[in-house]
Amino acid sequence: MSEIPILSILIFIPVVGIFFMLLIRNNDDQSSQNLKHTALWITFLNFIISLSLLFSFDLNNPDFQFVEKYAWIESGISYHLGIDGVSILFVILTTMLVPICILASYESIKFSVKEYLISFLALETFMIGVFCSLDLVLFYLFFEGGLIPMFLIIGIWGGERRVYSTFKFFLYTLAGSVFMLLAIIYIFISTGTTDVETLLLYNFTTNEQLILWIAFFTSFMVKIPMWPFHTWLPDAHVEAPTAGSVILAGVLLKMAGYGFIRFSIGFFPDASEFFAPFIFSLSVIAIIVTSLIALVQEDMKKLIAYSSVAHMGFVTLGIFTFTVQGIEGGIIQMISHGIVSAALFLCVGVVYDRLHTREIARYGGLVSKMPFYSFSFMIFILASLGLPGTSGFVGEFLVLLSIFTVNTYFAIFATTGVVLAATYSLWLYRRIIFGALIKDDLSEMFDLTRREIIIFLPLIILTIFIGLYPKPIINIIEPSTEKIVNQIKMKLD
Amino acid sequence: MQSLVYILPEIFLFIVATVLLVTGLFLKNIKLINLIAIFSLLVTVILILNQPFQSAFLNSFVVDEFSLVLKVMILIGSIASLIMFVSSKDDLNINIYEFPILIIFSTIGMMVMVSANDLLAMFIGLELQSLSLYVLAALNRNSLLSSEAGIKYFILGALSSGLLLFGISYIYGFSGNTNFNLIAVNINPESLGLIIGIVFVLAGLAFKVSAVPFHMWTPDVYQGAPTPITGFFALAPKIAAMGLLVRFLFNSFSEIYIDWQQIIFFISIASMMLAAFAAIAQTNLKRLMAYSSIGHIGYSLIGVASFTDEGLRSLLIYLMIYLIMNIAVFAFLLSLKRNDGYFENISDLSGMHKNHPLRTMLIALIMFSLAGIPPLAGFFGKFYIFVAAIESEMLFLAIIGVMASVISAFYYLRIVKIMYFDEPREEFDGSSIKSLNLLYYPSSILIIIFFIYPSPVINISEYAIQSII
Numbered sequence A: 001m002s003e004i005p006i007l008s009i010l011i012f013i014p015v016v017g018i019f020f021m022l023l024i025r026n027n028d029d030q031s032s033q034n035l036k037h038t039a040l041w042i043t044f045l046n047f048i049i050s051l052s053l054l055f056s057f058d059l060n061n062p063d064f065q066f067v068e069k070y071a072w073i074e075s076g077i078s079y080h081l082g083i084d085g086v087s088i089l090f091v092i093l094t095t096m097l098v099p100i101c102i103l104a105s106y107e108s109i110k111f112s113v114k115e116y117l118i119s120f121l122a123l124e125t126f127m128i129g130v131f132c133s134l135d136l137v138l139f140y141l142f143f144e145g146g147l148i149p150m151f152l153i154i155g156i157w158g159g160e161r162r163v164y165s166t167f168k169f170f171l172y173t174l175a176g177s178v179f180m181l182l183a184i185i186y187i188f189i190s191t192g193t194t195d196v197e198t199l200l201l202y203n204f205t206t207n208e209q210l211i212l213w214i215a216f217f218t219s220f221m222v223k224i225p226m227w228p229f230h231t232w233l234p235d236a237h238v239e240a241p242t243a244g245s246v247i248l249a250g251v252l253l254k255m256a257g258y259g260f261i262r263f264s265i266g267f268f269p270d271a272s273e274f275f276a277p278f279i280f281s282l283s284v285i286a287i288i289v290t291s292l293i294a295l296v297q298e299d300m301k302k303l304i305a306y307s308s309v310a311h312m313g314f315v316t317l318g319i320f321t322f323t324v325q326g327i328e329g330g331i332i333q334m335i336s337h338g339i340v341s342a343a344l345f346l347c348v349g350v351v352y353d354r355l356h357t358r359e360i361a362r363y364g365g366l367v368s369k370m371p372f373y374s375f376s377f378m379i380f381i382l383a384s385l386g387l388p389g390t391s392g393f394v395g396e397f398l399v400l401l402s403i404f405t406v407n408t409y410f411a412i413f414a415t416t417g418v419v420l421a422a423t424y425s426l427w428l429y430r431r432i433i434f435g436a437l438i439k440d441d442l443s444e445m446f447d448l449t450r451r452e453i454i455i456f457l458p459l460i461i462l463t464i465f466i467g468l469y470p471k472p473i474i475n476i477i478e479p480s481t482e483k484i485v486n487q488i489k490m491k492l493d
Numbered sequence B: 001m002q003s004l005v006y007i008l009p010e011i012f013l014f015i016v017a018t019v020l021l022v023t024g025l026f027l028k029n030i031k032l033i034n035l036i037a038i039f040s041l042l043v044t045v046i047l048i049l050n051q052p053f054q055s056a057f058l059n060s061f062v063v064d065e066f067s068l069v070l071k072v073m074i075l076i077g078s079i080a081s082l083i084m085f086v087s088s089k090d091d092l093n094i095n096i097y098e099f100p101i102l103i104i105f106s107t108i109g110m111m112v113m114v115s116a117n118d119l120l121a122m123f124i125g126l127e128l129q130s131l132s133l134y135v136l137a138a139l140n141r142n143s144l145l146s147s148e149a150g151i152k153y154f155i156l157g158a159l160s161s162g163l164l165l166f167g168i169s170y171i172y173g174f175s176g177n178t179n180f181n182l183i184a185v186n187i188n189p190e191s192l193g194l195i196i197g198i199v200f201v202l203a204g205l206a207f208k209v210s211a212v213p214f215h216m217w218t219p220d221v222y223q224g225a226p227t228p229i230t231g232f233f234a235l236a237p238k239i240a241a242m243g244l245l246v247r248f249l250f251n252s253f254s255e256i257y258i259d260w261q262q263i264i265f266f267i268s269i270a271s272m273m274l275a276a277f278a279a280i281a282q283t284n285l286k287r288l289m290a291y292s293s294i295g296h297i298g299y300s301l302i303g304v305a306s307f308t309d310e311g312l313r314s315l316l317i318y319l320m321i322y323l324i325m326n327i328a329v330f331a332f333l334l335s336l337k338r339n340d341g342y343f344e345n346i347s348d349l350s351g352m353h354k355n356h357p358l359r360t361m362l363i364a365l366i367m368f369s370l371a372g373i374p375p376l377a378g379f380f381g382k383f384y385i386f387v388a389a390i391e392s393e394m395l396f397l398a399i400i401g402v403m404a405s406v407i408s409a410f411y412y413l414r415i416v417k418i419m420y421f422d423e424p425r426e427e428f429d430g431s432s433i434k435s436l437n438l439l440y441y442p443s444s445i446l447i448i449i450f451f452i453y454p455s456p457v458i459n460i461s462e463y464a465i466q467s468i469i
Helices: A006-023 A029-056 A083-106 A113-132 A136-145 A147-157 A160-191 A195-198 A204-222 A232-239 A244-266 A269-295 A301-321 A324-357 A373-386 A392-407 A408-433 A438-445 A450-468 A471-492 B004-007 B008-026 B028-048 B065-088 B098-115 B117-136 B144-174 B181-187 B192-209 B217-224 B227-253 B252-282 B287-305 B309-334 B357-370 B379-392 B394-419 B431-452 B455-465
Strands: A065-074 A077-083 B054-056 B061-063
Touching: A006 A029, A006 A065, A006 A077, A006 A113, A006 A269, A029 A083, A029 A113, A065 A204, A065 B028, A065 B455, A077 A083, A077 A113, A077 A195, A083 A113, A083 A244, A083 A324, A083 A450, A083 A471, A113 A136, A113 A147, A113 B357, A136 A160, A136 A195, A136 A244, A136 B379, A147 A160, A147 A244, A147 B357, A147 B394, A160 A195, A160 A204, A160 A232, A160 B379, A160 B394, A195 A244, A204 A269, A204 B054, A232 A244, A244 A301, A244 A324, A244 A471, A244 B098, A269 A301, A269 A408, A269 A438, A269 A471, A269 B394, A301 A324, A301 A392, A301 A408, A301 B455, A324 A373, A324 A392, A324 A438, A324 A450, A324 A471, A373 A392, A373 A408, A392 A408, A408 B144, A438 B252, A450 B008, A471 B061, B004 B008, B004 B054, B008 B028, B008 B098, B028 B065, B028 B098, B054 B309, B061 B065, B065 B098, B065 B227, B065 B309, B065 B431, B065 B455, B098 B117, B098 B217, B098 B227, B117 B144, B117 B192, B117 B227, B144 B181, B144 B192, B144 B217, B144 B357, B181 B227, B181 B455, B192 B227, B192 B252, B192 B394, B217 B287, B227 B252, B227 B287, B227 B309, B252 B287, B252 B394, B287 B309, B309 B379, B309 B455, B357 B379, B357 B394, B357 B431
Parallel strands: none
Antiparallel strands: A065 A077, B054 B061
16 A cells, blocks of 8 residues: 555645635735635645545455554544545545536635635535544544534525525534434444444444434434435525535535445444335435425525435435445445536526526526537536436436335335436426527626636536446446445344 | 641742732732733742642642642633733723732632642632632722622622531531541441532532522623633633532542432533523623533533543543633633723624634634534533543433534524624724733634644543542
8 A cells, every 4th residue: 555645635735725825815806816726726736636546546455445544532533544435436526526616616706715715625624534534533523524614605605594594504414413423422432442444343232223323314314415304405505605505515415425335334234224114215205205396496506406305315225225236326326416416506606697596487598698508507407317328327227226126116216206307307407598588687698608618527528428438437336335235244144 | 847838839829929919009010910920820830730749738638630730720721811911901990900919819719629628628718719709700890790790799609608618517517527538438328417418518619610500690790790800710710619529529429429420410411401592692792601601511510420530531621621712712802802992792793704804713613612513622522521421321411412512502603603694893903912812822723723633631631530530
């Protein structure tokens, strides 16, 4: 293994960046422009470094790689980092989305630029940390720490009802997470360690598993979010600035899905098996109910937010089948959703920057004024509804395949979700892009600028690439997923 | 005679205070007096660090690891409030040379408290501390609120001292001793009188740490007293009283811990919950901090209630982090000054991040830390407290604790909200707060970077508790 502590570097480059940013003055347009450039370069550098992970990553090794372990708080709680096939893609997704977010904020953020960028850099640190940490306390630290910058991002640069939304976001997630903290402490006391690698081999008694599973579930359920605890998400999305929505949908929701894979089913297989029908029911309800809710939304962001809940329903369905396809499907679905929903929020951001409204009824017939925009929007809409050939299809297909092998009824209900997704997505697209351009204020709309094209291009390429040729992605995920599934099988027997 | 050597730091401080009291009459330079006071407190820290561990006066006054750590913490609190005093004395109308002297007397009282191993020594320390605090609370003679605070604190404090003394007499009557160790030896677990005694003493001590249901004075006194003194109230006396409580319960009544554990259990829950709800409605920052401190005392009492090494250790970790956070908060409060005076309403903070970005960012982080959000230091304090609670199988206490911390997150967030999301007002002064920066920046940076290397605090706490268990 390489000697360079590459994960720590990834985590702490944004922190170093924050110090730089603190030194740059911020009193006129020129300096705030400098700040944005600096932040962009820092996060881009981080992205490049994270790509080097891909090259030195050993595809045949299902274990944790790039491991770093130092004594931290006391014996049993250490600073332990490492990634495997499950987490590496999330790290790269994070480092990719953050520069895009900063680029997307170039025009839309007008005041307190310095604080804004510092919040984003801090958020990046926490997000990468979540996916890299192999210690529960460290994980909790990063998992909860992300609340602080996100609270500020929604609260300061958000829309009209930003205060309500950000409080709701913060208190909901905090209330969910504190029970996970108690569970972590219980694990620490009863096993003497919070080291993930050790705990994956540890066998909890069935009673312990049930309680601990519920505690972890409370936290992840709120974060992912699952019906009926999803109500904070539409509010947070609607009020957050574009980049905030992007990061919220793109990465923050995935932290919970990752937590399900790594901790819930890894530590507590018996409890997971016991609760699997419960999860399936909640997921299927989420898929159908939130899709129906999405159909009647007047607000673009709200529509996409509800569709996120439905998509995350597929993720939980896949994960709790305990099959290789299911978990792989869940991961690919998360990656794809991370790209696609982020891109959709960016699409909303583009027209919002021009017209300052997200009301669907205010738009119509944009195709004649904004052809490039309509094209990219179409690709993401199609990916979102899971058209074959786009990234959305691969994940959904694998998930549905796996759920069919486990339980046909749930599979049938889940499949109706795909139809509903097509309905609300295409209808949204029709109302915004097609039709006659009759509204006066739309005549001023101009097509994508160069900056916006730069933002969308990598996302379009990735969406289609993963859709047409998912093999490289599956190659990365497969060994670790197989290992997880085997471990569960072994523990269950 | 040998015994006198063991109380050298106390004697030294006493001499300094008396000399200052006399010379202060002629020496009109308050700044100089304050500087001497700070300097002598620093000297006391050195004296304490070099003291041999011994017990003096027939084992009624002990110098051990526990008292050493707590005394240093108390002295840090006293020094911090003297620095706050010097930066604000002219504007707050408390330009009185007795201020540093009273602080020193009170500090001596607290040092006696944490070393006390005897009911009488405990009472002497407590009274010396309290009497100075009564005067300090009422120091601003022209302010109605300050006088009210002083009177209120005095009357309720006298009542609590009465309760305490009543309890002491019971304990003495039913055990025949006043020394903590001798009480422990001669304890009769069946004796009901002893329990009554413990209840009364605990009532008196709960008043001093401002735990519910003996907290009524706290918001009024916090609000009424001049801010440097409020800071002192929040920093030092709580730590001293908590140390005293621990020694009293652990040294003499460890055998019947089942009996007092439930009392602590109750006041801990009551403090956490009441503070979490009551603080939501506050509009005055100092009142809010009063409720916040009630809540924090509730958390640290979990450490006492668990009655384990882990619990004691978590208590000390919590108190240390609490001390640092409060230094930052009160230094911040004192920096809220415009030429026409000080501001202490929450709404005055409105939009201040526009004019004071760095200061606001740090205080926002302190607020998150008070709410116990990782990765800030406040989280680690709570983490260890909950470890202790779960380890001694008090899951209920832990669940109430986390729920209270979610509720209390709301009012801390409200401060952040007002500072960041609301419309900005006029700028605050920047010039007069140079000495406050000395407190503000180091303490807030300590809070932020605590997670990188938390071991020193943990090691110090482990060092401190070895003499109690």
